[in-house]
Amino acid sequence: MTALALPTRRDEDFRYADLAALAPLWPVAVEAIDVAAGESGALTIVASADAPVRSLAITLGAGARFDLRILNAGLAYGRIGLTVTLGEAADFALGAAQLGRGSETLEIVSTVHHAAPNATSRQVIRSVLAGAATGTYLGKVAVARGADGTDAGQSVRAMLLDRTATANAKPELEIYADDVKCAHGCAVGELDANALFYMASRGIAPAEAKRLMLQAFIAEAFVGAADEAALTEAALARLGELV
Amino acid sequence: MTMLKIDNLHATVGGVSGPRPILKGLSLTVNAGEIHAIMGPNGAGKSTLAYVLGGRPGYEVTGGSVHFSPLPREGDQSIDLLALAPHERAAAGLFLGFQYPVEIPGVSFVQFLRESLNSQRKARGEAPLSGGEFLKLAREQAALLRFDMEMLKRPVNMGFSGGEKKRAEMVQMGILDPTFAVLDETDSGLDIDALRVVGDGINAIMRQKAGGPNKGVLLITHYQRLLDYVRPDFVHILSDGRIVKTGGPELALQLEAEGYEAVAA
Numbered sequence: 316m317t318a319l320a321l322p323t324r325r326d327e328d329f330r331y332a333d334l335a336a337l338a339p340l341w342p343v344a345v346e347a348i349d350v351a352a353g354e355s356g357a358l359t360i361v362a363s364a365d366a367p368v369r370s371l372a373i374t375l376g377a378g379a380r381f382d383l384r385i386l387n388a389g390l391a392y393g394r395i396g397l398t399v400t401l402g403e404a405a406d407f408a409l410g411a412a413q414l415g416r417g418s419e420t421l422e423i424v425s426t427v428h429h430a431a432p433n434a435t436s437r438q439v440i441r442s443v444l445a446g447a448a449t450g451t452y453l454g455k456v457a458v459a460r461g462a463d464g465t466d467a468g469q470s471v472r473a474m475l476l477d478r479t480a481t482a483n484a485k486p487e488l489e490i491y492a493d494d495v496k497c498a499h500g501c502a503v504g505e506l507d508a509n510a511l512f513y514m515a516s517r518g519i520a521p522a523e524a525k526r527l528m529l530q531a532f533i534a535e536a537f538v539g540a541a542d543e544a545a546l547t548e549a550a551l552a553r554l555g556e557l558v
Numbered sequence: 559m560t561m562l563k564i565d566n567l568h569a570t571v572g573g574v575s576g577p578r579p580i581l582k583g584l585s586l587t588v589n590a591g592e593i594h595a596i597m598g599p600n601g602a603g604k605s606t607l608a609y610v611l612g613g614r615p616g617y618e619v620t621g622g623s624v625h626f627s628p629l630p631r632e633g634d635q636s637i638d639l640l641a642l643a644p645h646e647r648a649a650a651g652l653f654l655g656f657q658y659p660v661e662i663p664g665v666s667f668v669q670f671l672r673e674s675l676n677s678q679r680k681a682r683g684e685a686p687l688s689g690g691e692f693l694k695l696a697r698e699q700a701a702l703l704r705f706d707m708e709m710l711k712r713p714v715n716m717g718f719s720g721g722e723k724k725r726a727e728m729v730q731m732g733i734l735d736p737t738f739a740v741l742d743e744t745d746s747g748l749d750i751d752a753l754r755v756v757g758d759g760i761n762a763i764m765r766q767k768a769g770g771p772n773k774g775v776l777l778i779t780h781y782q783r784l785l786d787y788v789r790p791d792f793v794h795i796l797s798d799g800r801i802v803k804t805g806g807p808e809l810a811l812q813l814e815a816e817g818y819e820a821v822a823a
Contacts, residue, residue, distance in 0.1 A: 507660070507662075508615065509660045510660050510661075510662045512612075512614050512615065512644060512660075513656065513659070513660035513662070514645075514662070514670070514674070515613070515643070515644035515645040515648070516612050516613075516644055516645075516647075516648055516653075516654045516656075517645075517648055517670070517671070517674035517677075517730065517734065518645050518648035518649050518674045518675070518677045518678035518681070518734070519645055519670075519673055519674055519677050520645045520677060521643075521645070523673065523677065524645075527665050527669070527670070527673060528662065528664075528665065530664075530665075531662070531663060531664025531665045531713075532664065534664055
């Protein structure tokens with residue numbers, strides 16, 4: 316893995332990456348996480364300058380569960396790459412928020428392999444982008460031949476606070492089994508001007524009104540997390556700087 | 559004591575084909591303690607007047623003035639309402655009741671209203687209400703409007719019927735306790751019983767309480783029926799962006815019987 320050349324824009328997984336920022340960090344060591352059959356694990360990643368680019372390979376044994384939460388914010392370039400392989404009846408959940416401003420480039424690139432039957436995966440990605448920030452989610456769900464009973468969901472939503480911000484979203488399905496349930500939804504929008512005026516008419520200042528709406532917007536990414544309160548607080552602090 | 563003085567107000571509304579003039583020299587004075595009803599045909603500019611007073615983006619004042627004296631004091635203490643941002647108008651004591659209250663997913667009514675009230679209090683230099691104090695106030699006001707407190711735990715207006723949204727507007731008004739309310743077709747979408755509850759609510763919240771300040775109301779409506787419950791001091795007919803006729807409560811009855819064209823001609 317370490318001898319790989321720096322990716323180029325032709326590499327689909329790096330199409331929107333900040334290659335100049337990536338170069339000095341390349342190659343990125345892959346962090347392997349293995350959860351044995353029947354076990355469960357959880358991880359929270361709050362992006363930090365110590366490790367702005369990360370690559371995780373998560374393997375779940377039969378019946379194993381893993382809950383991953385990501386707050387990708389506050390970095391000029393923050394990237395989290397995920398390769399998840401699910402054993403039979405394993406369950407993977409990802410809840411992520413990407414909060415960018417200025418010229419920040421934030422991305423989550425995931426591939427979830429449903430390698431065996433009856434596994435479930437849920438991915439919830441919420442991006443809030445101000446200024447000239449770019450937020451990207453490239454997520455492939457690959458269902459192997461014979462992985463019947465797969466249940467996979469991707470919910471991808473982005474909110475642009477300025478017309479100069481960019482959201483890239485590519486939820487992708489690759490299905491080689493017959494009996495599967497795969498749902499993906501994707502939406503990019505702006506804050507509802509009617510709601511903002513409604514809140515202003517009640518006395519809420521514009522920045523606070525936006526913060527309240529954005530808090531609600533990203534809530535789904537962190538709901539049910541073991542450290543939901545701390546994650547939400549960290550996200551709110553960042554949102555306060557975006558509006 | 560003058561509370562709201564609208565003088566020769568002109569306003570346009572932005573659209574795909576450029577701004578359109580809607581208000582064309584509207585003048586109106588509301589004194590403290592008075593309730594004024596504004597009636598008029600579709601397209602006369604009633605909602606535009608409400609939005610201009612509230613400061614909605616897209617509604618541009620091209621002439622005239624609006625002065626507001628929220629807390630009647632000695633001397634001329636009126637403020638230039640149009641110079642304030644929408645949230646500052648609310649903090650100054652103005653409440654805008656929406657014809658179509660807006661749904662806000664994921665933000666609970668309780669959170670929304672506590673944030674609203676405390677934002678207003680902060681702007682006025684008052685201490686914020688604690689969670690407990692706020693809930694007590696919310697319960698009192700919900701009871702006044704016979705509004706299920708459980709519904710205030712739901713996201714703002716989400717899944718509410720038209721009538722429930724209007725009733726919720728009045729609960730909000732009760733909690734925020736404004737000195738001046740502009741109510742834009744608060745009666746539309748209400749059944750007969752709800753109309754009575756809302757009418758009683760307006761009276762309870764906006765009529766002067768013992769020892770309390772005088773208040774003012776601008777009641778925008780299509781129908782006479784609400785005025786059976788909230789008896790106005792004056793009724794104005796708005797047509798093509800101007801007040802064309804002013805009278806007492808009997809004018810509303812005449813309108814109901816004869817129609818706008820006959821009465822306003």
